[in-house]
Structures are given as structure tokens and as C-alpha cells.
Amino acid sequence: MRLDRRHFIGGVAAGAALAALPPLPRAAARSYELVAAPARFPLHPRGTAALGFNGTFPGPVLRARQGEPVEITLINRLDEPTTVHWHGIRLPNAMDGVPYLTQDHVPPGGKFVYRFTPPDAGTFWYHPHADSLEQLGRGLMGALIVEEREAPRFDADILLVLKDWVLDDQGRIGSLTSVRAAGRAGTFGNHRTVNGRPTWREVLPAGARARVRIAVTDVTRVFQIRLDGTSGMAHVLATDGNAVANPWPLGTHALGPGMRVDIDLLMPRRAGEELKLVDVSAAEPWTVATFVAAPPAPSVRPEMRPLPQADIPPPARNAMSLPLSFSAGHGEGAVVCSPGKTVPLLWAVNNRVSDGLNTEPLARLRAGQSYVAELANLTPHPHPIHLHGHTFDVLQSNLADAPPRHFADTVLLRPDERVRAAFVAAPGRWLLHCHIIEHQASGMAGFLEVA
Ligand code: C2O
Ligand code: CU
Numbered sequence: 001m002r003l004d005r006r007h008f009i010g011g012v013a014a015g016a017a018l019a020a021l022p023p024l025p026r027a028a029a030r031s032y033e034l035v036a037a038p039a040r041f042p043l044h045p046r047g048t049a050a051l052g053f054n055g056t057f058p059g060p061v062l063r064a065r066q067g068e069p070v071e072i073t074l075i076n077r078l079d080e081p082t083t084v085h086w087h088g089i090r091l092p093n094a095m096d097g098v099p100y101l102t103q104d105h106v107p108p109g110g111k112f113v114y115r116f117t118p119p120d121a122g123t124f125w126y127h128p129h130a131d132s133l134e135q136l137g138r139g140l141m142g143a144l145i146v147e148e149r150e151a152p153r154f155d156a157d158i159l160l161v162l163k164d165w166v167l168d169d170q171g172r173i174g175s176l177t178s179v180r181a182a183g184r185a186g187t188f189g190n191h192r193t194v195n196g197r198p199t200w201r202e203v204l205p206a207g208a209r210a211r212v213r214i215a216v217t218d219v220t221r222v223f224q225i226r227l228d229g230t231s232g233m234a235h236v237l238a239t240d241g242n243a244v245a246n247p248w249p250l251g252t253h254a255l256g257p258g259m260r261v262d263i264d265l266l267m268p269r270r271a272g273e274e275l276k277l278v279d280v281s282a283a284e285p286w287t288v289a290t291f292v293a294a295p296p297a298p299s300v301r302p303e304m305r306p307l308p309q310a311d312i313p314p315p316a317r318n319a320m321s322l323p324l325s326f327s328a329g330h331g332e333g334a335v336v337c338s339p340g341k342t343v344p345l346l347w348a349v350n351n352r353v354s355d356g357l358n359t360e361p362l363a364r365l366r367a368g369q370s371y372v373a374e375l376a377n378l379t380p381h382p383h384p385i386h387l388h389g390h391t392f393d394v395l396q397s398n399l400a401d402a403p404p405r406h407f408a409d410t411v412l413l414r415p416d417e418r419v420r421a422a423f424v425a426a427p428g429r430w431l432l433h434c435h436i437i438e439h440q441a442s443g444m445a446g447f448l449e450v451a
Contacts, residue, residue, distance in 0.1 A: 123159075138173055182346055186219070223281050229273070250263060252280065256384030
């Protein structure tokens with residue numbers, strides 16, 4: 001049973017429509033094996049030497065159910081140490097996958113079993129947290145879908161995993177960093193992909209309503225997603241996995257590294273019409289996905305409705321303020337990003353450059369206490385700020401065009417933006433960092449110690 005399930009998932013074309021996967025039977029063993037190893041991906045006619053989980057890009061879609069335990073065995077067949085972080089999941093600190101902070105590195109040839117019970121339903125993902133620039137940058141990642149207790153029905157459930165690759169004309173992965181780029185917005189790829197392909201296409205019945213889950217797993221690019229087409233409609237249903245109370249029109253939606261959005265997509269009423277999801281983050285717009293309307297069929301979801309509401313603890317009245325500023329660092333010395341590897345110091349949190357070894361916390365917090373993080377971007381570059389093990393209630397921004405109040409595990413701070421984001425502290429040592437990995441690796445990181 002376990003093997004069948006795993007092989008079935010691993011064998012599905014990476015990122016294929018989830019509609020093709022039947023929901024898990026209630027009693028299925030939610031047990032998976034992830035093998036991290038060198039792999040070749042068809043990103044280029046010559047193939048691309050990369051790194052992958054179970055040989056695929058994206059890695060296998062892991063499916064769990066809200067409130068039910070999962071167990072994932074990581075097997076390291078890389079030639080360097082690794083770990084896996086379950087991005088956005090509120091879990092016990094020891095399962096969070098951060099070397100030096102929550103666990104030891106898993107050495108080449110080693111294994112580690114992660115066990116946790118996801119409390120929140122939604123679209124999450126996983127990736128290594130060791131030498132992230134190389135390991136995540138070269139393709140080690142996958143989606144983790146946590147099904148709602150009562151799964152909302154859609155006519156289709158589609159996953160789109162976005163990543164930009166740095167490829168040369170032979171299809172080889174080029175250099176993923178330079179000091180110059182790391183000190184600015186980062187090293188951008190030249191080959192945007194969706195589920196590892198140049199674009200995605202779905203044929204859906206006219207008038208159908210689809211749930212489209214978009215996950216940005218790139219290490220640098222902030223994607224700007226919008227819907228082109230005259231007669232369809234798209235609304236934001238969930239941010240970083242968690243349902244929004246009042247879905248809002250998609251508009252142009254910014255998604256930085258690590259961020260996800262679930263969209264309610266209403267297909268045009270007439271067969272033959274199409275909708276396009278487009279990324280306008282670069283001078284040349286990129287068609288992420290084309291949705292073609294086939295002859296109509298009765299829809300299981302004729303109305304737009306919010307998803308079941310997230311059960312994130314609300315901030316208490318006595319919430320304490322926690323200032324967190326993100327700025328340029330001092331440029332002296334170097335930090336360790338993995339055993340034997342160092343990178344320059346360019347960025348800081350609260351004027352402190354991360355030492356990469358997480359020896360001193362940014363702040364000591366009390367478990368169960370509510371905090372309002374006062375996130376301040378003091379730089380002219382965007383920073384998607386991720387706090388492990390918690391979900392922020394994003395209350396407000398100083399910029400007028402910010403999204404309404406919503407939940408997030410990764411808050412995109414635009415240049416000079418200030419955001420107030422509440423959370424209830426959970427016990428443990430929780431990493432906080434920019435998810436532009438060159439920024440994280442060169443100092444924009446730290447941790448909160450909650451006891
Ligand atoms: Cu998705 Cu610490 O990261
Ligand atoms: Cu950053």
C-alpha cells in the first residue's frame with residue numbers, strides 16, 4: 001500500500017493537474033520517501049544536469065490531510081549534507097529542517113524521518129535548508145498539498161509551480177550568484193518554467209470553476225501574475241495556503257520566492273474562448289498557462305465561495321510590538337552557508353548580519369504571547385520575509401496598493417514598505433529570513449527564540 005501510493009505519486013507527470021489524482025482514501029498511510037539526488041531534467045533539448053527529489057522536477061506532490069499525521073523519510077544521495085524544510089507548515093520545531101538550529105545535517109548516505117500533523121489545509125511546499133542557493137536553485141523542491149477536512153469541490157484542481165532557471169545555450173545551469181547581484185535584487189534566470197515546462201495548457205469545460213494553485217519556488221524572481229482574456233474571472237481564494245475571508249479580484253498579484261496563491265478561476269461561457277495567466281515581472285510578458293474552454297458541462301461549483309476558513313490563532317489584545325528591520329549589512333567578512341562554503345556579508349536584520357550558524361537569537365519571545373512584527377524594508381529592493389513555523393496575520397502596510405488583510409508565512413516587502421503582521425509565538429527556535437536566497441545567504445537571516 002505504502003509503496004503503491006508513493007510510486008503512483010512519483011510516477012505522475014510532474015505537476016500534472018491534481019484533478020487526475022483521486023483524493024486520499026481515509027485510511028491510506030500518509031507515508032512518503034524523498035530521495036535527494038543528482039538528476040537530469042528536460043529543460044533544454046540537451047537535458048540539464050540538476051538536483052531533484054525522486055528524479056523529478058518539480059519533486060513529487062505530497063498530499064496530506066488537515067489534522068492527520070504524515071511521515072516523510074528523507075534519503076540523502078547528494079554528495080553534500082542536506083535537510084528538508086516544510087515551508088509554511090506550523091509544526092514542532094524539531095521537524096522544521098534547519099541545520100544548526102533544529103537538527104543536524106543529514107550527511108551524504110544518511111536518512112532522516114520527518115513526522116508532523118499539519119494543522120492548516122492549503123498549498124505548501126518543501127525544499128532543502130542546507131546550501132539552499134545550490135540545492136533549491138538546482139531544483140530540489142516539491143509541493144505539499146494539505147487537503148481540507150471537508151474538501152471543497154471544484155471542477156478541476158490545478159497546480160502551477162513556477163521557477164526561473166539560469167541556463168546557458170548548452171542547457172547547463174550557470175552561476176547562481178555574484179557579489180554584485182547578491183547586493184541588489186539577486187541573480188535572475190533566463191528560462192521561466194511552469195511545472196518544469198515553458199508554458200502550461202489546460203482544456204476545461206466552458207463555465208467551469210477551477211482551483212488554480214500557484215507556487216513560486218524560484219530563488220530570486222518576484223512574479224507578477226495577472227489574468228488576460230475578456231470573459232473569464234479570477235479571484236484570490238488563499239494566500240500562502242490559508243483561505244481569505246472575502247476573495248478579491250486577482251488584479252496583478254505579486255508572488256515572491258516561497259509564496260503561494262490559490263485562485264478561483266471561472267472559465268468563459270463560450271467554447272473556444274481562452275484565458276491566459278501571464279507573468280509581467282519582466283519586460284517580456286510570459287504566458288504561464290492557457291485555459292481553453294471546451295463545450296460546457298454542468299459545474300460542481302456554480303458560485304464563487306470562499307474556502308473553509310483558516311484556523312490561525314488571532315492576535316490577543318495585549319500583543320507586543322516586535323520591530324524587525326531589513327537593511328544593508330556591513331560587508332565585512334563572510335558567513336558559512338554550508339560546511340566548507342562561505343559567502344560575503346551584505347544584508348542585515350535589525351542591523352545584525354546573520355552569522356549563518358544561528359548562535360544568538362534576534363529576540364527572545366514568550367510562547368503563547370501575541371506579537372505584532374513591525375517589518376520595515378529599509379532598502380530599494382524587494383524582500384519576501386519568511387518566518388518558520390508560524391502564520392502571520394498581515395494587518396496593514398504603509399503602501400496604498402497593498403492587498404487586504406490576509407494570512408502569510410512569507411511577507412513580500414517592497415522597497416520602503418512597512419508592514420504590521422501579527423502572530424502568536426510557538427515554542428522553539430524559528431528561522432526568519434529573506435527568501436531571495438542570495439539575501440538570506442549573505443546575512444538577511446536570524447532566528448526568534450520562543451520559550
Ligand atoms: Cu522556504 Cu527558510 O524557507
Ligand atoms: Cu531579500
